[in-house]
Amino acid sequence: MAVANYIHDLLYRYECVILPGFGAFITQQHSAGIRQSTQEFYPPKKTVSFNRQLVKNDGLLANYIMEAENVSYDAAIEQINYFVHELELVLEKNRTVNFENVGSFTLNEGEKLQFEPATQTNFLKEAFGLGSFKRSSVSREVYKQQAEELEEKAPVAFTPERRSGRWLKYAAVSLLAIGLSGAAGFNVYTDQVSEHNIAEQQKAVSKLESQIQQATFVIDNPLPAVTLKVSKQTGDFHIVAGAFREAENAAKAVEELKEQGFKARQIGENRFGLHQVLSSSHESRRDAINELYRVKKTNPGAWLLVEKL
Known part of the structure; x- marks a missing residue:
């Protein structure tokens, strides 16, 4: 299934690859994320879906086959038509067909074509080599038990349950006194800086106004006004x-x-x-x-x- 391999290659480079007479493979990009149920992180990816309505030949697949196999455009079209014919025969006989690393097609009881994408394939080139991983759970009780064991050997209390309330009260009073004195000094310093900045700003404004009054602006040959109309196309x-x-x-x-x-x-x-x-x-x-x-x-x-x- 050489044509299926060519479609697989093109899906890394283009967002829409049409198999003329059969349908189109369309890719969609997804951001990286985390599954809360399993605590699993997964990288950004580009998945593929299938649209049965887009069957007109856009030349992309044919030109790629023409370049890869060094054949004429007509020969590439003939190869595509033969592949689609064989594909429909296999579907009619086996009711299912698989495109390796792309997905599989199935005909249901109502003769409707269903597509199931290959979940292991990520068509996003920038995410090549990146895989998902799970976050290991943290047992807080284990760490708490280890901390309590250390406290039995050391004179310093690590866990909140065994801290002395009296020492915490004295420490809080000391920190409050230091903070009040520091805040008062900082306010005095801030007022002095503000007064200095205002004075310097007034001096600069006065000097600038004096220079503007002394300056003379003369334009001997002013250029005529020009109006440009620019229509720019943007986007990728x-x-x-x-x-x-x-x-x-x-x-x-x-x-x-x-x-x-x-x-x-x-x-x-x-x-x-x-x-x-x-x-x-x-x-x-x-x-x-x-x-x-x-x-x-x-x-x-x-x-x-x-x-x-």
Whole structure:
């Protein structure tokens, strides 16, 4: 199942990998956390789910196969179609099929496809090598018993139960007296510092006003006012409207998209030498996916690119 291995590889780099004619694998990132029931810490991770509705070919998987196996684009598409055909036959016969390190598919009694992700796989590259661990419990009674045993040998009381209330009372009175005398001295010192700062501030203001009155400002040739209109696209989630072999076709596509109201732009050539055209960029993944669904109604070939440009 070479195609399944290619899907596994792409899930580490992209948030959506479409298997044309079958569905899409979508990843979602989760923060590190702790399970209170088991006191287990687990690292950040990226899990995978499956969407049966996204079946249109976006070129990502085909281009990856084309590069990995050094074959033509048509040959890569043919390999994908054959894989999907065999996959459906296996499902119909065995009712289940497994994608190693990705997940497994099952046909239920209602002939609906169900996907169960592989729980042992973390597709977040930044968390590679990190595993979960449990916090060991602390027995306070054991430490208390050890402290009491030490007190039998030492003249100093460690535990609250065996402290002398009389000595604590005298210590509290002494600390209170020291604190009051220290607070009084500190207040006197603070008042002196405040008076000094106010006096110095008044001197500085007077000096500055005198310099301003003596200064003369002359502008012989003032520059005319300039108004700039800047439209900046931000975010790491981009809607790719198309990729073109010729730069002129990419420029023409940008102009047409702008006429339709999109903030379109080019981002240069990809590794296949194609000029990529973006229709929009977004700060959040959810906004980008919503926009992608809207764009696909008129441009089925649009797809989501997750990359910091």
